[in-house]
Amino acid sequence: MTHFVRNAWYVAAWSTEIDGELRRFTILGDHVVMFRKTDGTVSALEDRCPHRLLPLSRGKRIGDTVQCGYHGLTFDGTTGMCTRVPGQTNLPRSAYVTAYPIEERHGIVWIWMGDPEKADPSKVFDMPEFSDPDWAVHHGDALYLKSNYLNVAENLVDPAHVSFVHPTTLGNAASENVPVHVQTEGEAIVAWRWIRDAEPIGFFKGFGGFTGNVDRWHYYYLYTPCTAVIDFGSVETEKNCAEEDRNAGVRIFALHLITPVTETETIDRWLHIRNTALDDPQAETTMDAMFRKAFQEDKEILEAVQEEEDRPARRRPIRLAIDKGPLVYRKRINDLLELERTEDLASDPSPAFVYHD
Amino acid sequence: MTHFVRNAWYVAAWSTEIDGELRRFTILGDHVVMFRKTDGTVSALEDRCPHRLLPLSRGKRIGDTVQCGYHGLTFDGTTGMCTRVPGQTNLPRSAYVTAYPIEERHGIVWIWMGDPEKADPSKVFDMPEFSDPDWAVHHGDALYLKSNYLNVAENLVDPAHVSFVHPTTLGNAASENVPVHVQTEGEAIVAWRWIRDAEPIGFFKGFGGFTGNVDRWHYYYLYTPCTAVIDFGSVETEKNCAEEDRNAGVRIFALHLITPVTETETIDRWLHIRNTALDDPQAETTMDAMFRKAFQEDKEILEAVQEEEDRPARRRPIRLAIDKGPLVYRKRINDLLELERTEDLASDPSPAFVYHD
């Protein structure tokens, strides 16, 4: 059994990764060929000819169609239907490839790998700061990890690891024993903590220019299945900042757009949105460098965890107080998987039969 | 279950690949050690000592015997029987390795991997042009492919791929929609087509010196399980050549001698026989270069197909009008496999019980 929720929007690529060439991407274990059509929109097709299984990305783009490189079967880039079979005039009904719904916004290409009838563009993740002139958006990079996406996502709703994995970048010893709050807010799981009146962490020494003690916050929002927003920042302790006034400090949203590649591989495309140093490209470079260092620390941990998960286990892992966020996340994923596994008429979100308990 | 027909002659090697040294070959998934005995004939033994399983190719040739490199058990190069066990005087009956029947002709070493009692030398593939002074024979090369032999063989009775895989060498757009004829002729499956009054393909521009339009033929003969003969050529259109008069044109037999190595690896030893430029070594070099380019195109396709076949499938592949030859071929292989799988008295080619339907 695979552990992928299919009925969801996933990030397929940065917009800059897709052009007129046929390019292969692997998403939820499936191969997808993508290219930009003549009208500029993105075509995303199953990357396997239904005849002799050659990847279509080995073939040739002809206008807005793709011609298979083995026997010339040709498929429409929008519908996936076969438009030509050399050697015969009829086009069999089963001569098609899956065409995946695509939404592109803010330089990000989202793909829907599940039931196309359920693909609702209004459900694509968005936040107002993307379009707000008081905020600056900066695309970071695509981090490839040899680890299951659940390990990667769970790490993003887990403030407790920061002191130990990122002691010189995103955390320090001051936070080791500060309790973590966790709650759900609609589709988001939120874990957060404030570390009050402490030395600034390495990141905010480098960015923000703090010298004295600060109040620092970390809010981890994880939207099921695969979008994480980390709202973190610092403000001088003497300002006595209220929790809801975080815009008064140096505030950064670090977004992690997680794409399950295979059961043991994940891509984490990350970007950040900030309220400080808006027109300062040097600030972006500095932040990128700090993030890269921190995410490399995560990568090493998460890949080592995956290796151990792949080995036989003698006993069940233990769970602790700090695992509240990850546990809620895994439960939500399991519920979604179960819903998709048994999908039938009753699994409709508005069932006719109402259960009273 | 493996998908190898065992009771058949396969090409083990070019004659030039075998000398006095012990050399390992892998054929139908089995390791075989081969060397040339003192009388010049080829010894082919199971490459695994029955004692502690060391490959005999790790041992030492002593005259026409092979001595295991671990404990010195020695095996006769002709019969495979053990002739010496150091430390004891009796030779146990089960101390032997399989000795495979071998036939060598026209510089090609054929091996029989099945029941030795069924090995009939008269069934080794041959054709009169090998020995006819009006024809020149030229050994090409051994192409290694990471693809199942069925994919490789099927590609050789599939004229429809030529326009798309070899657009600049063996085919061009003129043939894309020309129908393919398929029939069986005894043990051969034959697929063919004539492309009349068209521009010569790249191959016959380079070889044959055609400038005006030509009639071009491709006849694909596939002898079960693994020998393919492609009879192809061109003749000036104005000569109005009949189908049976192909010797009047520039005619080439391209032979593909296919050896299944493992379930996912195949060697295609190819050679060509021509009725033109008999004493022209430059012609051979030119042809080799063109073939190498074309076969590299096949290799890339067939290896990509294998990768996809190794992945889980959501739906059944489709079959088309152009697949007639491949379908007959796969059916024949399946019939042979079934015959070998259930081999018993009734599977004899002349059963006593006759079924009336």
Add this chain to the structure above:
Amino acid sequence: MTHFVRNAWYVAAWSTEIDGELRRFTILGDHVVMFRKTDGTVSALEDRCPHRLLPLSRGKRIGDTVQCGYHGLTFDGTTGMCTRVPGQTNLPRSAYVTAYPIEERHGIVWIWMGDPEKADPSKVFDMPEFSDPDWAVHHGDALYLKSNYLNVAENLVDPAHVSFVHPTTLGNAASENVPVHVQTEGEAIVAWRWIRDAEPIGFFKGFGGFTGNVDRWHYYYLYTPCTAVIDFGSVETEKNCAEEDRNAGVRIFALHLITPVTETETIDRWLHIRNTALDDPQAETTMDAMFRKAFQEDKEILEAVQEEEDRPARRRPIRLAIDKGPLVYRKRINDLLELERTEDLASDPSPAFVYHD
């Protein structure tokens, strides 16, 4: 099913391999983290945090404890019990890692991977020559082999391979047909032979300086499961040496301390103890070089055997007169495995129920 006897002392490392750093070793398929505590003794813990499975060797040593690098759980280096869980004050009973019993002597670190209650330090292999001033001990090296430990151990109670695998180092043709004696002496299986009045082998030409004919002995002691002692030497034939007077010749004990790493990987740590050239470092260098060459010959054979064992078999391997030692060894291992597999009250070494046959 794994084929490891767990209730036994195995060599974990040379003493020199372990210092204050956290180091990972793989033994019987399990990962173990080892380091030297402040009192100089060796800590050996299961190398996997019971929380999110990160190897502890990725974490940090803090005094005599190990802190996990993911969430900071901390474990005692002696007991394996968790001493700290950041974010909570209670320490759950199941928060522990296995702590393995260790014995260190003669520069060798022994580990007990089985039931700790059965770990009896008096059962660690020892021999008086380790501490006898008339003998010199020299640690050799750690040879890594891609082969199951049974193949490696069995090779060490198998004098018959010497003539064929080591014809220029440890054996020569003179011994090919000399019979091998085998008997059991308590926990040891002993195989031996004397080659009388023959040319010295390469080893004793290089070490011992023999020029005329010698009597040469090889005694192979294999202590179940994984300790081999090879007592071999040479003495001038004219001295007419009795079997029990081997100290009169040049005598060497070559010890092989075999550690199963995984089902297909083994480490053979070897050392030698000699009664000749005690204070001659050049002798050690010469012996090391000769051993290295010979053990490389074994490695090539044993890895090739493993490759064949991993392939499907058509028929059962045969066993010969020379296999007496290996057969007794495999039977003993199988008996021990069966005892561990079904371990219950009745498997106690002093059962209340006595079987009369």
